[in-house]
Amino acid sequence: MKKKDVLFGLYDDEEILLKAVKEARAQHLDIMDVFTPFPVHGMEQALGLAESRLHIAGFVYGLLGTLTAFLGMTWIFTKDYPIIFGGKPFWAVPSFIPITFELTVLFASIGMTVSFYIVNGQGFGVDNPTLDDRITDDKFCLAFDKAGKSEEELNRLRDFLKRTGASEVHEKTIEKK
Amino acid sequence: MSQPVSPIREPLITGHKTYHDITEDLVSPTEKTTVSWALATMAAALMLGYGVFCLIWTFWVGIGSWNVNRTIGWGYDITNFVWWIGIGHAGTLISAILLLFRQKWRTGVNRAAEAMTIFAVMCAGLFPATHTGRPWFDFFMFPYPNTRGPLWVNFNSPLLWDLFAISTYFTVSLLFWYTGLVPDLATVRDRAKGLRRKIYAFFAMGWTGSAKHWQRFESLSLILAGLATPLVLSVHTIVSYDFATSVLPGWHTTIFPPYFVAGAIFSGFAMVQTLMTITRKLLKLEDYITIAHIESMNKVILLTGWIVGTAYLTELFIAWYSGYIYEMFAFYNRVFGPYYWAYIGMMGCNVLSPNIFWVKKFRRNVTITFFMSIFVNIGMWFERFVIIVTTLARDYLPSSWSYYWPSWVEIGIYLGTFGLFFTLYLIFVKVAPVVAVAEVKAILKTAGDQYVGVEAAKKAEATAH
Structure with a gap:
């Protein structure tokens, strides 16, 4: 079992999130993951995800x-x-x-x-940790891994999230199997 | 949102919904139990119980409790089998073919239609499974290495193809449906507390909504849709082979595969309409299953009704044009024989009645749609009865001509399948969101009434000035 410290911002709209993701990529910020309630059009290009095989x-x-x-x-x-x-x-x-x-x-x-x-990594009975219960409802989440980042860098990330329009910024420790 | 606002495009989600409203509206029916739901489920379960009783009676007393005879060996059982399988076709059609055609209105009805498919195929499967006479030996139908010498099933037989087609269809529909359901079960999970949360967490398979997962999810849905599209066409094609590859006049026709597929879509959409008009009313989903959805489906019914009607007339023409006396008699017998009333029922319900949908006002009327959907299902039932029973009742030898009418046991089993169907459907409505939550959210900005349609266009113009 591995502990993971996560810093994440919750956005209210997928278009604001998409803009934030594009900006984060432009600034070469290390995005851990993006969580959304539904598939967001253009997200895979914005994140630069490789095509599914x-x-x-x-x-x-x-x-x-x-x-x-x-x-x-x-x-x-x-x-x-x-x-x-x-x-x-x-x-x-x-x-x-x-x-x-x-x-x-x-x-x-x-x-x-x-x-x-x-x-x-899914299956019946698998309980993957989630960052916030509203991510499957109406919140759009951009998450950064806190590991190996200095307090200064983290502050910069917090500012980034707020500046790009996140309505809430939280930190959470999740346990990853 | 800098999207062009179209006054022509009709919104598919009304009531100015936000994402949270959508979650609230679609998930809340799973969170409370109403008296009407409990009563309906009890009634359905009672009907199912009666069906089980009739099945037990069949195996206890023997096949003599049915009215099938030596001439008419396929009666109610195969009629009902084909009817239920046909109904099952709309689900995959809506979810797969309309996905490939990028028809947005599918999102309002696909979840329920897919569930309906699965339950209808279960009801259908019951009949051939029983028809074998010894259902505990039904596993003999699957090819597997056995100790009875080299002994295999006949891979050249359409009846075996049918077994493969239907089991594949059932499996693929189930996978497609459940995979689509997983993100919505996660939504239910994240709203729940305590034991309820644990149960939904088990079935939501640890869904998190990660971007990579969504990417794979969309890729999987698209390919499953691509696979299910030829599959849905193949299933009823193969069902029609059960008849078309025989040597009976009236069955031995090449028109059967397209004619059966069109009929299946016709009856399937009718059943979706029956269920949706009730579901949207009871669960207050009028904002998600709108008149626009109902109208679209009525258009499909009108089109497939005409395809079926054309097939009926082609059959009659070809029978006459062939000059083949047995073929001519088979069709004369259908129209004027002892089962003339079934032919009238079929023609009236399937060919004449859908024409009411040429009128836009009727297409958009929920009450008319509901009654029409029942009509179509009766008509399609008559079609199968006409094809199966009428043809068998008058074969080559007049000395063996016979007449068939179902016994109370056969009717009971048929009623039982309705019980099974509605019990399962009602349980489904209670435990899972009946409209695909994530998919509706995904189309909100291109189909919501604050973004498209007359009203939105007016507002956009007002703000522009």
Whole structure:
């Protein structure tokens, strides 16, 4: 268990927050994270977040589904259990298509959703510490890590938050697992 | 906000809401229990109980308690199965296809529609599961290595495709719905205290609202929507294969897949309208599920109603044009045979009645919408009954012609699925926000009435002068 000291400002509107984030980036301030009640348009560019790679994972999972279904049915109906159904050849490719499609979608969806929760550090019963209860309501939070910063630097950050329009500035120690 | 104000665009959130108002309005129904809710849930549970009783009766007494016979082997069960599956289509359509088309009005209704999908698929699944006769052996339907020799299921059979399609559809819908629900459960969690907070914290999976998480969340939603779009079209296509790949006149038609998909969207939207007109009234959500939402859905109903109607007429024309005597008889029998009343019900409810929505005033009338939605659902039920029972009742051999009418047990099971559906829906309304809180907040500045619409435009002009 790791303790983390956080300095954060709460903003009332996502546009004020977005401006503050852009300014903080311009000043090369070390932003810990930004917490919002809903996805803010343009935030990932403002924060300079790398594009999510979830879709690549999704493609791989989907491919796995395609291969599982198609190769599985091929092996079953040509090697393990070759039986003629309705005069069709053993390897009746067109009638394998529906199940191949369904398993592609199934594997991709389950795989991506599970990956999403794992990389987010989420799951049933996981209790990630939050900075303020109103962040899921109507407050927009910009947080800085206090670790390794002198009092002077912290004061500068506090001023920055107030100057950019934060309605409240707080400090909190959270426990990160 | 330096956004151009459009007087033409109709606001989707009315009442000058702030972000906090949205949280308050949408989450508060989960925080109190009302008498009407408790009574409704009890009534639904009672209906469910009767359905369970009828199911037990079926397995105790045997299939003889149903009125299906050797000629008409598919009666109420498969009719209801197809009907419920069709209803399930609107949820994914609203959440996935409309997301890809960037239709903002989906945010008001998507959560409830997705929940409806999941519950409707559960109701649907009950029928084929029971229809097998020995549901405790239903796991035989899944291909798995077994000790009965090399013995596998038939991958060439549309009935097996259907199993895969429906289980995939159910799973993907559930994931899509729950993933969307997680940030809202976090909102409920952060308002709660004590045990309630602990319970919601468990289900909110430790959501914090971090920017990186939101980025991944949007990426995931978009791709799941992209995957669910062909999936939703495939499900009813495959359901229609159950019929279309057979050799029965009246079933063996290539028009079935698009016709079934359109019908499914038609009935699904009707059920969404039924639920939404009641939900918005009872939970006072008129500011979030506005007349604009209702009108949009009525337009979809009008369009899909016409697609379905065109399919009916095409079927009749092709039957005549084919010159094939059995095909011609099958359709003659549908219109003038012993089940002529079902055909009239289908045509009246599905093809004629939606035309009322050509008139804008009726499209925007909640009472008319509510009754129309019931009409459409009755019509779509008749459609499945016509396709299944009428066709089977008059097959190639006149000596085996028969007539079918459900027994009280079959009707009871059908009522039971309504009980199941409404029990689950009512529980859902009680425990989770019925409108997607985060998504509504995200569109507030582009769809709220203080930002767009006639009123906002007037105000903007007044301040400009």
